Amino acid sequence: MSDRAIPSTRRCAVLDLETSPDQDAYVLARRRRAAPRGSPIHALVAASVLTYEEDGDGVPGLFELHSFHIDEYCEADILDNLEMRLRPVVDGGGLLSTFNGTAHDLPTIRHRQLRWWRLEAHLVEAVLQEEVEHLDIMLEMSSGGEARWPTLADACASVGFSLHGPTPLAVTRVSPPETVKCEQDVVGTMILTCYVLAMRHRSRDRLRISLASLGRHLRRIAATRPHLERFATSGLLADDATAWGAAAR
Numbered sequence: 001m002s003d004r005a006i007p008s009t010r011r012c013a014v015l016d017l018e019t020s021p022d023q024d025a026y027v028l029a030r031r032r033r034a035a036p037r038g039s040p041i042h043a044l045v046a047a048s049v050l051t052y053e054e055d056g057d058g059v060p061g062l063f064e065l066h067s068f069h070i071d072e073y074c075e076a077d078i079l080d081n082l083e084m085r086l087r088p089v090v091d092g093g094g095l096l097s098t099f100n101g102t103a104h105d106l107p108t109i110r111h112r113q114l115r116w117w118r119l120e121a122h123l124v125e126a127v128l129q130e131e132v133e134h135l136d137i138m139l140e141m142s143s144g145g146e147a148r149w150p151t152l153a154d155a156c157a158s159v160g161f162s163l164h165g166p167t168p169l170a171v172t173r174v175s176p177p178e179t180v181k182c183e184q185d186v187v188g189t190m191i192l193t194c195y196v197l198a199m200r201h202r203s204r205d206r207l208r209i210s211l212a213s214l215g216r217h218l219r220r221i222a223a224t225r226p227h228l229e230r231f232a233t234s235g236l237l238a239d240d241a242t243a244w245g246a247a248a249r
Contacts, residue, residue: 008056011088012095014193016185017105018046018178038104040111044075046178048186049085054095058201059209060194063217065186065225067179076116082109083121090126093133097193099152099185100138137192156188159195160236160244163188180227187231190214212239 021034025041035041046069053062066085068078089096098105110124127134141155153163163184175183194214198207215237222232235241 009053010094011092012052012054012060012097013086013089014050014097014186014190015082015086015101015105016048016099016182016189017044017108018182019043019108020045038107040107040115042108042111043070044078044108044112045070046176046182047078047082048179048182049082050186050190051085051089052190058197058203058206060213063214065183065221067175067183069176069179071176075112076118079109079113079116079118079121083118083123086123090123090132093131095133095135096127097135097137097189099155099189099192100136100149101134102136102139106134135193135196137189137196140196141192152185152188152192155192159192161188161191161234162230165230175225175227183225184227184231187214187218187228191231191237208241211237211241215239215241 019037019042022041022043025043026035029035029041031041046067048065048067051064051066052060054060066081068081070078073081086096088094106124106127113119113121113124126132137155138149138152141150141158156163164181191211191214194207194210198204198210215232215234216239218228218232218237222229231237236244
């Protein structure tokens with residue numbers, strides 16, 4: 001038997017939420033105007049989680065994309081599904097990526113867990129106690145001198161991806177619009193996660209291999225998720241990809 005060490009792996013995930021005003025809470029609060037984004041009286045409409053396993057070399061694989069919409073699940077069930085999908089990440093001390101999760105996604109989950117007495121859930125507390133690494137891509141992609149934080153669409157465009165381009169008409173028959181946006185945002189956040197982690201490890205090869213692995217997964221699922229086809233067929237997610245615009249220079 002070889003004495004070569006088996007590379008360790010870690011479970012990772014990317015999370016995105018879509019919310020809307022909780023009309024009953026608006027009445028109780030006597031609100032006539034919209035509450036700010038991240039308000040505790042915003043309810044979950046949709047959530048998407050892209051889970052994957054990162055090998056010892058930092059290459060992601062075994063992707064799974066899960067989405068939950070209020071048309072199919074009550075809000076409490078959405079919370080329970082998020083907790084179930086993210087529990088292996090938390091228990092394994094893995095990596096959770098979000099875009100503006102610090103100010104929006106994680107507080108929203110905590111507010112709504114309180115609303116539905118999901119007091120045994122510990123995802124947000126695990127992040128706060130640093131039991132799981134949280135990578136907020138919005139913070140990673142920001143510049144200290146900016147007057148505002150970057151949008152996900154801007155951050156994706158900066159490396160060559162169109163986040164919300166033309167949407168095929170078939171999407172309206174396949175997925176609710178909130179799920180479409182959630183899944184596009186999750187994939188966009190995953191792409192930027194590949195860039196940020198590669199920069200941290202100063203590895204061009206890691207970026208190329210990670211994006212190619214994601215591209216292969218998206219090509220496998222694009223038939224049932226036409227709104228992701230633009231990502232699946234992007235040259236930046238191809239096996240022989242180079243930096244955006246590199247061929248023209």
